[in-house]
Each structure stands twice: as C-alpha cells, then as structure tokens.
Amino acid sequence: MTAVLPAIRDFEAAARARLDPAHYDYFACGAGDEVTVKANEAAFARLALLPRVLRGAGSPRIGVTLLGSRAAMPVLVAPTAFHRLADPEGEKATARAAAAAETVMIVSMAATVAVEDVVAAAPGATLWFQLYVQPDMAFTEAIVRRAEAAGCAALVVTVDSPARGRRDQDVRNGFDDLPEGMRCENLRDDDRGTVRPIVMSPVISWEHVDLLRRMTRLPIVLKGVTHPADARLALDHGVSALYVSNHGGRQLDGVPASVDLLPEIVAAVGGAVPVLMDGGIRRGTDVVKAMALGASAVAVGRPVIWGLAAGGECGVARVLGLLRDEVEHALTLCGLASTHDLEPGLVRRC
Ligand SMILES: Cc1cc2nc3c(=O)[nH]c(=O)nc-3n(C[C@H](O)[C@H](O)[C@H](O)COP(=O)(O)O)c2cc1C
Ligand SMILES: CCCCC(=O)C(=O)O
Secondary structure: OOOOOOOHHHHHHHHHHHOOHHHHHHHHOOOOOOHHHHHHHHHHHOEEEOOOOOOOOOOOEOOEEEOOEEEOOOEEEOOOOOHHHOOOOOHHHHHHHHHHOOOEEEEOOOOOOOHHHHHHHOOOOEEEEEEOOOOOHHHHHHHHHHHHHHOOOOEEEEOOOOOOOOOHHHHHHOOOOOOOOOOOHHHEEOOOOEEOOOOOOOOOOHHHHHHHHHHOOOOEEEEEEOOHHHHHHHHHOOOOEEEEOOHHHOOOOOOOOHHHHHHHHHHHHOOOOOEEEEOOOOOHHHHHHHHHOOOOEEEEOHHHHHHHHHHHHHHHHHHHHHHHHHHHHHHHHHOOOEHHHOOHHHEEEO
C-alpha cells in the first residue's frame, strides 16, 4: 500500500478495489433501506463547530482512561466480525495495529481468529471482548472464561441484536456464511468438538445481564443502547459503561443517528458511568463533536475494516494514525488544550 490516502474515504475506495464484491458489500451494507446507515454520517454534517480563539492552548492532549484501560487517543476499535475476509492475518493484524496506536481493540465474538491467538499475536494490545449472550448460559460462561483467561479487560455485551438484521445486499449476493477454512473461533465448543453457530435470541433480558454481573468481575459495557429509559435501567443493573450504537445501521433500520441519540442518553446517565458511542465517525471533527456532546470516547467499525482490506496491519495503523492526527488538529483549531475541555457549547445544530 504505497498510494497517498489522506482520508478514510480513500481507504474505503482502496478496500473496495481489493475486496471480493460480496465481502465489500457485507462490510459496507446496512439493514433495510439503509436509512440509519446514511443518517449516522449525515448527522455529523449537520453539527457545526464553534471554535474559541486566542486561548494559548498549546498542543492538545487526547489520551483517555476508560474502565482502567489507558488509550492514547479517544478512538477505540469497535467490534466487527470476520476480519480474515479483509486480510489473511485477520484480527491478528488489527490487534497489532491497535497496540501500536496504543488504543483499545474490542474483539468481536464473531472473530475469525480465536481471542487467545489474537493476544499471542499482539501481546501489547489492550483488548476488550464483545459478547452476544447465548441462551445456553453454560456456553456463554465458557466464552466469558476464555475472554478473562486471555486477559481481556472488559466485556462489551451487545444488546441490539435479539435477531439478526436483514441486509438485502447480503441476500442478493447469497452471502450467508464464511468461506471454507474460516470459522468463528470464539464459538469453539471443545466438549462437542465443533464450532457452534452464533445465536441471536429474543429471549435475552435484563436477567441475563444480572447473571453476567455475578459471573464475572470484568466491567460490563452495554453496547447498543438507544433509549434513555434503557440507559437508566442499565445503571440499576450495575453496568460499568454505556455504549450508544445502532450497530452501524445493520440491525433495526430507522433508528436515529447515534450522535443524535447521545445528548439524551448522556443526560439520563448523569455522569454515573462513561458513555461511549459509535456510528458514522469518519473524521477527527466527528470525534470532537461526539465528545463535546458528552461521549467519553468513540469507536470506529468500518474505517478499521477499510484499513485492513487496503493494507493489512499497516493499513489499520494508518487509519488509526489519521484519526489521531485529525483529532489533535481539530482540537488545536478549536483552541482547546485537551479533550476534557470539550463541552456542548462548542457544537451548533445547523
Ligand atoms: C462488518 C461489520 C461487522 C460487525 N460485527 C459486529 C459484531 O460482531 N459485534 C458487534 O457488537 N457489532 C458489530 N458491528 C457493529 C460495530 O461494532 C459498530 O457498532 C459499527 O460498525 C459502527 O459504525 P461505523 O461502521 O459507521 O463506525 C459490525 C459492524 C460491521 C460494519
Ligand atoms: C454473526 C456475526 C454477526 C456480525 C455482526 O454483528 C454484523 O455483521 O453486524
């Protein structure tokens, strides 16, 4: 990968040129009419920034500490499935790049490399583990124990998937399974000697969150909360952080843009726990807008995939480096010394 790629959208174009079209579509597409996919990015364009001048702020500090994990920038790697479709090294490459960027990678339960092998390939990485609670709680517990033993520092429980989203583009392409030789290694069931399919189940409830809470000492992050009433319930159930997300528009189509959901959730949480968000972040200015509206940090899904497909580990490193530089640059232009100085008055709806 030698071309100059100055923006995330250049990485998307490079990725598209390299990927099998059905795999590009799987990564890019959303549910239904993709109203939510489009809304996530469009909402950032409707938010304007109102910089301050002459503040003598110096070079900005952008590091954050979240649930005891230190990150050199407020942009985490969102959990995304099937990295080996983008690069033969798959999640190993992503984790090495996240480690080099000193940020947190949230490893998907649907990773194509086992979490133990991700850790072995990138021993310096700070990993959190994303979980879809499986109705077979004994099997869920086995997965949680593997994540703990591998050294993952938090459990990110995805709650926006009581069923899998319907993505027309995948149906048109007939994409419904991994190719020969790739499997969801975190779903290995050593007792049965097989890999189990991921179950997305509508029976999962707050009781399962309570069971998880008792099962592990890892902090629990609830990913996919969009309703303020659920944010308040989550606090009652002892979660350590909330993660506002509409799954990149891949689950329920028609959910508002993530950044538009943020203020109400932040108000409902009232500073009790950190609030993370993802969906449509493509620029450092998007990061700044989300943090001004109360996010403690953000995460990126597709941008990391585009980096991985465009140039493997080096491509992911470049995407993360680009976002880091853009966040620093945006803060400097806003006249701010630190992400901690971000506040809602910096953002205007236009
Ligand atoms: C290809 C792909 C696979 C994903 N796989 C998962 C997953 O396994 N678990 C999960 O919680 N979210 C998954 N997500 C959702 C992301 O974590 C994240 O919410 C979303 O990608 C954020 O939007 P963005 O792509 O605009 O940054 C996936 C998203 C994409 C694009
Ligand atoms: C069974 C893997 C689910 C991955 C996922 O969450 C997505 O494609 O959005």
